[in-house]
């Protein structure tokens with residue numbers, strides 16, 4: 069069974085969730101004379117299958133794995149290959165992998181000839197529920213996470229649940245952090261599902277995981293359908309990310325994104341509660357659910373000055389004013405602008421170890 073979740077807007081497309089989906093690719097790249105298939109080593113076999121299913125000649129481009137591939141140097145290597153192979157505006161880029169590869173593939177597509185079609189074939193939980201949906205593409209630079217990129221919606225998104233069978237357990241867990249984020253900002257039924265069956269939530273064969281994937285994609289699809297370029301509503305998807313991205317930068321991108329977001333969720337919940345907006349029970353639920361599934365909930369207490377300075381280049385900041393996504397209640401996100409340093413430090417005390 070294939071589930072189609074529509075993303076609307078100026079450039080509508082579908083997110084397909086199911087099994088054995090490579091056969092859906094040709095219709096998404098119709099008219100292309102060739103495709104470039106970007107992948108990293110762990111996905112070599114799957115990339116080969118996708119390339120064969122494309123129905124047109126495929127240029128396989130291997131990139132470094134995980135965040136090591138999400139750099140401007142790797143993007144430049146890909147541009148050179150597209151140039152050497154005469155890629156034109158009717159050709160297409162396909163990313164086979166987790167969020168790192170699809171963010172890179174999307175950015176290569178967004179920048180090549182000022183924008184060609186692309187299709188993420190998402191292979192990680194995090195990629196399916198988040199990175200592949202919504203058209204945010206980009207790379208990391210020394211100054212911070214995802215600071216260079218473009219909004220460039222894909223032609224369609226393929227989420228083949230079979231891929232999750234080979235995804236390492238820690239990466240499944242990382243994806244669960246974004247699923248749980250969606251539960252807090254928009255769909256609390258997600259929280260109930262995870263709390264009632266934490267094992268099913270990370271079991272690729274379980275209907276619970278499939279339901280979580282579809283629910284989280286629906287949350288994201290609804291948001292990006294009305295606010296592709298993050299001029300307002302889309303900011304809610306950044307819940308937990310202001311501190312999360314700062315941790316990733318401080319760890320030189322060796323921490324998994326989802327793990328950093330989990331710690332960031334604890335911080336965001338603390339800010340929500342300490343600023344008088346979120347009640348104690350909803351605040352406590354963050355730590356309880358993240359601990360229950362085994363995600364990290366703490367970080368070094370000595371890191372605060374580094375984290376504070378990294379947060380100043382967060383995309384939600386406006387001039388010197390830091391802005392955080394917080395919760396007023398479950399599924400009611402809002403913005404906390406310019407909190408004073410004392411409040412930030414009190415919130416960080418809940419994370420510090």
Ligand SMILES: NC(=O)c1ccc[n+]([C@@H]2O[C@H](COP(=O)([O-])OP(=O)(O)OC[C@H]3O[C@@H](n4cnc5c(N)ncnc54)[C@H](O)[C@@H]3O)[C@@H](O)[C@H]2O)c1
Nearest residue numbers: 110134166167168191192194195198199204231234235325
């Ligand atoms: N564009 C967006 O809107 C958006 C949203 C959320 C996250 N992101 C980005 O996504 C990235 C994180 O994505 P991620 O968690 O998928 O990490 P990742 O892409 O680094 O993948 C994690 C690891 O799992 C491996 N892997 C992926 N699928 C596999 C499979 N099926 N079998 C075996 N191994 C597999 C990868 O090769 C990698 O080693 C971050 O860079 C984050 O910033 C982007």
Ligand SMILES: O=C(O)C(=O)C[C@@H](O)[C@H](O)[C@H](O)COP(=O)(O)O
Nearest residue numbers: 198202204213214302305306309383
């Ligand atoms: O899609 C969005 O918008 C998000 O904020 C989703 C996040 O989970 C994701 O990590 C995104 O890449 C963060 O984007 P950034 O603009 O804060 O770099």
Ligand SMILES: [Zn+2]
Nearest residue numbers: 198246309329
């Ligand atoms: Zn994220």
